[in-house]
């Protein structure tokens with residue numbers, strides 16, 4: 001049975017750790033799992049990730065949005081949909097909700113336009129389940145910057161107000177899609193959060 005699971009949240013929220021733990025757990029249970037991430041997890045689009053992350057990239061906000069969508073189109077067509085069609089479980093670290101939160105709430109692009117562009121780019125491929133790990137901004141940013149050193153990448157270097165808008169964006173998405181998007185407390189331990197993640201996935205599998 002195919003299942004499409006995404007992980008979302010602000011920088012340093014711990015979603016990549018949970019995504020990796022979940023993929024390993026599901027493989028141990030005998031499932032075929034594809035663990036992937038956005039942006040840049042296809043051979044054709046790795047350069048997009050480098051460009052988007054580089055603080056020296058002088059990117060226009062529209063160009064930034066289109067790069068994320070170009071990456072998504074390639075990712076969905078060549079990686080995500082084929083895996084779902086093979087009946088695999090796809091675990092994806094960031095996806096469409098990040099575009100709404102970062103480019104919509106963060107950069108201020110029109111939300112309706114973003115939704116329509118994203119639906120087109122993703123061929124209306126919507127996750128079955130999304131784990132939003134909700135961490136406070138100070139903790140998340142400190143963790144992300146420590147990990148990367150200095151001020152971090154192009155997004156991590158943004159002012160706190162930007163990250164606050166993104167967190168609010170995820171909260172708004174969660175209220176709009178309460179069935180699909182589950183909020184997990186980013187202040188909990190890795191083990192506590194993972195127990196909740198496993199329970200949520202199990203309930204979708206059974």
Ligand code: TYD
Nearest residue numbers: 011012038039068094095098099102103155
């Ligand atoms: P990455 O190094 O993958 O960060 P993280 O470990 O936090 O996922 O960088 C991805 C950055 O791109 C991250 O700051 C969020 C941002 N992003 C968007 O702004 N829009 C999007 O649609 C996606 C997928 C990511």
